[in-house]
Amino acid sequence: MTSILEFDEDVEMFRSVVSRFNAEVVAPQVEKMDEEEHIDPSIISALFETGLMAVETPEEYGGAGASFTAAVAIVEELAKCDPSVSVLNDVHNTLVNTCVRKWGSDYIKETYLPQLSTDKLGAFALSEPSAGSDAFALRTRARKMSDGDFVIEGGKMWITNGAEAEIFVVFANAEPEKGYRGITAFVVEKSWGVKVVKKEKKLGIRASSTAVLAFDEVRVPKQNVLGIYGQGYKIAIECLNEGRIGIAAQMTGLAQGAFDRAVSYVFNDRQQFGKYVGEFQGMQFQIAQIASEIEAARLLLYNAARIKEAGGEFVKEAAMAKLIGSQVAEKTASKAVEWMGGVGFTRDETVEKFYRDAKIGAIYEGTSNIQLQTIARLIQKQYTLR
Amino acid sequence: MPPRLNIVVPVKRVIDFAIKPRINASKNAIETNGVKFSLNPFCEIAVEEAVRLRESSKDLVESITLVSAGSAKAQDTLRSGLALGADKATLIEIPAIDDSKSLELEPLAVAKLLKAFVKKSNANLVIMGKQAIDDDSNQTGQMLAGLLNWSQATNASKVTVDEASGVVTVSREVDGGTETLSAPLPLVITTDLRLNTPRYTKLQDIMKAKKKKTEKVSPEDLGVDISSRLEILSLSEPPKRTGGGKVDSVDALIGKLKELGAI
Numbered sequence: 001m002t003s004i005l006e007f008d009e010d011v012e013m014f015r016s017v018v019s020r021f022n023a024e025v026v027a028p029q030v031e032k033m034d035e036e037e038h039i040d041p042s043i044i045s046a047l048f049e050t051g052l053m054a055v056e057t058p059e060e061y062g063g064a065g066a067s068f069t070a071a072v073a074i075v076e077e078l079a080k081c082d083p084s085v086s087v088l089n090d091v092h093n094t095l096v097n098t099c100v101r102k103w104g105s106d107y108i109k110e111t112y113l114p115q116l117s118t119d120k121l122g123a124f125a126l127s128e129p130s131a132g133s134d135a136f137a138l139r140t141r142a143r144k145m146s147d148g149d150f151v152i153e154g155g156k157m158w159i160t161n162g163a164e165a166e167i168f169v170v171f172a173n174a175e176p177e178k179g180y181r182g183i184t185a186f187v188v189e190k191s192w193g194v195k196v197v198k199k200e201k202k203l204g205i206r207a208s209s210t211a212v213l214a215f216d217e218v219r220v221p222k223q224n225v226l227g228i229y230g231q232g233y234k235i236a237i238e239c240l241n242e243g244r245i246g247i248a249a250q251m252t253g254l255a256q257g258a259f260d261r262a263v264s265y266v267f268n269d270r271q272q273f274g275k276y277v278g279e280f281q282g283m284q285f286q287i288a289q290i291a292s293e294i295e296a297a298r299l300l301l302y303n304a305a306r307i308k309e310a311g312g313e314f315v316k317e318a319a320m321a322k323l324i325g326s327q328v329a330e331k332t333a334s335k336a337v338e339w340m341g342g343v344g345f346t347r348d349e350t351v352e353k354f355y356r357d358a359k360i361g362a363i364y365e366g367t368s369n370i371q372l373q374t375i376a377r378l379i380q381k382q383y384t385l386r
Numbered sequence: 387m388p389p390r391l392n393i394v395v396p397v398k399r400v401i402d403f404a405i406k407p408r409i410n411a412s413k414n415a416i417e418t419n420g421v422k423f424s425l426n427p428f429c430e431i432a433v434e435e436a437v438r439l440r441e442s443s444k445d446l447v448e449s450i451t452l453v454s455a456g457s458a459k460a461q462d463t464l465r466s467g468l469a470l471g472a473d474k475a476t477l478i479e480i481p482a483i484d485d486s487k488s489l490e491l492e493p494l495a496v497a498k499l500l501k502a503f504v505k506k507s508n509a510n511l512v513i514m515g516k517q518a519i520d521d522d523s524n525q526t527g528q529m530l531a532g533l534l535n536w537s538q539a540t541n542a543s544k545v546t547v548d549e550a551s552g553v554v555t556v557s558r559e560v561d562g563g564t565e566t567l568s569a570p571l572p573l574v575i576t577t578d579l580r581l582n583t584p585r586y587t588k589l590q591d592i593m594k595a596k597k598k599k600t601e602k603v604s605p606e607d608l609g610v611d612i613s614s615r616l617e618i619l620s621l622s623e624p625p626k627r628t629g630g631g632k633v634d635s636v637d638a639l640i641g642k643l644k645e646l647g648a649i
Contacts, residue, residue, distance in 0.1 A: 010593065013462075013466065017586060017587055046586075049588070050586045051589030051591075052589060054590075059590070059594075062590070063590065064589035064593045
C-alpha cells in the first residue's frame with residue numbers, strides 16, 4: 001500500500017475540476033461575498049451545473065454516483081478558496097443528500113434527490129435555541145392529524161444554508177411524552193411555509209447563511225416522514241457522525257489555503273534585510289511545523305473517510321479528525337496572518353478571512369468539547385474491564 | 387449529401403500548465419517524477435470544438451474519436467476528453483517511454499502513427515491542438531496533413547461547416563489580421579487558444595466517461611516505426627536575471643543609459 005493520501009483517478013479528476021472552479025468562479029467573488037455577507041446565487045447555480053451538489057447521489061437520480069472520499073475531497077478543495085462555499089457544499093452533500101439517500105423511501109428519493117441534484121439547495125434543521133449540543137432537547141413539535149399528515153410547529157436556529165435552501169430535513173418531536181424516542185425526521189419544502197426569520201451576522205464564513213427558521217403550522221404530508229417514525233434521533237446521530245468528516249475536510253482545506261497564500265508570499269514577495277523573509281530560520285521552522293500539522297490533520301481526515309467508506313466503525317476517528325482539523329486550521333490561519341505581517345492583517349489579503357473563518361470549526365457539527373467527550377467515551381469503553 | 391463528420395481528435399498528456407517545469411538531474415529532460423499531468427490545453431480546445439460541432443446541428447457529426455500516443459497513464463488524459471463529450475478513445479501504447487530516456491515520441495513519429503490511425507478509422511476530419519505545451523513543437527498537425535495528403539488549416543480561431551456542401555471555413559489569426567480559408571473534406575485543423583473556452587466537465591460526465599469504449603493498440607499494430615531520429619544533448623535553464631540598480635533622478639538615468647551605450 002502507498003500513502004493514504006494517494007487517491008483514485010475519480011478523486012483526482014474532481015479535484016482538477018474544483019481547482020479550476022475555484023480560480024474562475026469562486027475566487028473573483030470571495031472578498032465581495034464576505035463583505036456583503038451573502039453568497040452570490042451564480043455560485044450556487046454553477047455548483048449545481050458542475051455536478052458538485054450531487055457527488056454521491058446515484059446516477060439514476062441525476063448524481064455522479066461517486067464515493068464518500070470524493071465528496072470529502074471536494075469539500076476540502078473548495079475550502080482552499082472559500083470556506084463559506086465549502087460549507088454550503090458540505091451540508092448539502094454530506095448531510096442533506098446523505099440523509100435523503102440513506103433513509104428516504106423510494107417516494108422521497110424519487111421526488112427529492114433529482115431536485116437536490118439539479119437546483120434546489122438543502123439544509124439540515126436540527127439545532128434550536130435551547131437544543132445545541134443537547135440536540136434531543138428539541139422543542140419543535142410534529143402534531144399528527146386525523147388523516148395521518150403532520151403539522152410542524154416550532155423554531156430552528158443556526159441553520160446553515162437556511163436563507164437559500166428550498167428543501168429542509170427537519171427534526172421534530174411527534175410524541176414528546178416518549179422523550180427522544182418521539183423525535184422524527186421530515187423532508188419539508190420551503191414553499192409549505194418555512195419562514196426565514198433572521199440571518200445571523202457572524203465573525204467568519206460570513207457568506208454562508210446561518211438562519212433562524214420559524215415553522216408556523218407547517219403541514220407536512222405523511223409520506224414525507226424520513227426513515228422510521230420515532231427514529232429521528234438515530235438519523236441525526238448517524239448523519240452528524242459522518243458530517244464531522246466533512247467539517248474536518250473543510251478545516252483541512254482552509255488550513256491549506258491559508259498556508260499556500262502565506263508561504264508563497266514569504267518566499268516570493270516580501271524581502272527584509274536583503275533576503276526573502278521565508279529564508280530566515282525563524283520563519284522556516286514555523287513553516288515546517290505548520291506543514292507537518294496540516295499533513296497530520298489530512299491523514300486523520302482521510303483515515304476516517306476510508307474507514308467510513310469501508311463500512312467500519314469510524315466515530316472516534318471522525319471526532320479526532322474534526323477536533324484536530326479545526327485546531328490546525330485556526331493555528332495555521334493565525335500563523336499565516338503573522339507571516340504576512342501588516343499585509344496579512346488587512347482585508348486586502350485572504351489570510352485575515354481564513355483566520356476568522358477558522359473559528360467556526362470548533363463550534364458547529366459538534367463543538368470541540370463534544371468531540372473530546374465522544375473520543376473519551378470510546379476510550380473509556382475500550383479500557384473498562386467490568 | 388456530403389458525408390457526416392467522422393472526427394478524430396488526437397490528444398496529448400502533458401505536464402500541467404500550472405507547474406513550473408524543472409530540468410532533471412541528468413540535464414537531458416524535464417523532470418516528470420511526482421509532477422501533475424493534464425490534458426494539453428490546445429487538445430482540450432480541440433475536443434471542445436468537436437463537441438460544439440456536434441451540438442451545432444443534429445446530423446452533422448457521426449462520431450468523435452480520441453487517440454493518444456503515450457504510456458498507459460495517458461488513459462487518464464483520454465478519460466478527460468471522453469468526459470468532455472467524445473464517444474470513444476484509442477490509446478496507442480508506447481511502452482518504451484521512461485523518464486531516463488532523453489526524448490519521447492518525435493512529431494514525425496506521432497504524425498505517422500496518427501496517419502495510420504486516421505486511415506484505419508475512416509475519419510474525414512482531424513481536429514487537434516496546434517502544439518503541446520511541453521515541447522511546443524507545433525509540427526504534428528502539419529506533418530499529418532502532409533502524410534495524408536489532406537488540406538490543412540492551422541491555428542484556427544473559428545471553424546464553421548457548411549452542411550450542404552461539406553465545405554469547412556476556418557479563420558486564423560495572422561500578423562495584422564484574420565485570414566479565412568475554406569477547404570473541402572478531408573481536412574486537418576489545428577486549434578489556437580482563442581477558438582473556444584472548454585466547458586467545465588461535470589462530475590456526472592467524468593463518471594460516465596468510465597463506461598465509454600477505450601481500446602489499446604501498439605505502434606506495431608499500426609505498422610509504424612517510431613524510433614528516434616533526434617537526440618537531446620542537454621537542457622539548461624535560462625540565465626538568471628541579475629538585479630539592476632536604482633537611480634535618483636532623470637538626469638542620473640540618462641547618464642546611466644549613455645554610460646551603457648543604450649542611447
